[in-house]
Amino acid sequence: MYSFDVVRPKSVADAVAALGEEEAQALGGGQTLIPSLKQRLAAPAVLVSLASIDEIKGVSSEGGTLKIGGGTTHGTVAREVASSYPALAAMAGNIGDPAVRNRGTIGGSLANNDPAACYPAAALASGATIVTSNREIAADDFFEGLFTTALEEGEIITAVQFPIPEKAAYIKFEQPASRFALVGVFVAKFADGVRVAVTGASEDGVFRWTEAEAALSGDFSAAALDGLSVPADGLMTDLHGSAAYRAHLIGVLTKRAVAQA
Amino acid sequence: MTKVTMTVNGKAVSKEVRGNMLMTEFLRDELHLTGTHVGCDTSQCGACNIHVNGETVKGCTIFAAECDGAEVGTIEGQANADGSLNVIQQAFQDHHGLQCGFCTPGMVMSAATLLKENPKPTEAEIRHYLEGNICRCTGYHNIVKAIMAASGQDVSTIAAE
Structure with missing residues (x-):
């Protein structure tokens, strides 16, 4: 890996500010990014870890819509939406392996938009809304092609809202x-x-x-x-x-x- | 360099680390805890599995800086207080759950969180949980058997060795 610093902001506002610096890159769970860094496919000057931001973690439910914080791990989703949205829980519980699910996050998976990842299919089929640090984006407008999304530089996925299907x-x-x-x-x-x-x-x-x-x-x-x-x-x-x-x-x-x- | 402070196997440690220092490097090179093995270094084999705040994660795919403030557990902290093997380790020995032993630390760490989450797993659940732990010697059979035995279940229903 090239050398870089890791910073750990505690709020979305601080993370957005940190991502405004030269050559800064967001680090979610790191389960894709860290292997990529090892291959020297990226050379950030600073990694902005989103893992210490409590306001973007966790699951809540309101009137038929499930809201999952962008920093919520696959393991947490698998456990916490099992009764409210079983198909989503089963999908999350079958990503990678247990150790990957304990680190990888929904926001990281959607922002990366790997063409073979599971979460993009769940978000698009559910008609989810991706909530970011400055706007809301419909899943239909979010995925723009291979590893490409509507996210702007420095924009962070703070939550994903899933309408719960029948x-x-x-x-x-x-x-x-x-x-x-x-x-x-x-x-x-x-x-x-x-x-x-x-x-x-x-x-x-x-x-x-x-x-x-x-x-x-x-x-x-x-x-x-x-x-x-x-x-x-x-x-x-x-x-x-x-x-x-x-x-x-x-x-x-x-x-x-x-x-x- | 960043200063990190964490608890490793119950002991507080504090070190200056590079931003790109992985937990595997921190444990092995800085703390000389070489039981956490580096197998593939590509997030696939699980030989580096450790516990961070009670959850199994791959030590090669998390930075030391991300573990600041965390409770970390490694294979060195798994034995009983008197130094004897814990239930899982003893079951691996009893059921020949290892040959070369390279993957074993990761297997034991995974087994520990499996049994914490699911104290009586089925054979299928054990195999699903171990998807991120690769062994190239035993073919998994005796590893599954050892974990079944460690959970206090009858292993006679698992096919002969």
């Missing part, structure tokens, strides 16, 4: 070494329609499968997806699977998610 499920086909999604599909059924978000598949990161949403909004059953498929164009091909294989998996996993929801 039914939901997330099915991840794991890449067995990394446990990232080779493909993952999150299906959420609301009173006014169904949302389907796919991660791990597209070269542009997480996306909504709108044809499946239309079919499922009329008939929420696996059979409603018969005959529908995602074209392989624009899907990822790597040593773990071809674009055509990923396209096939999207159809299979969406049916499984509907059946499980």
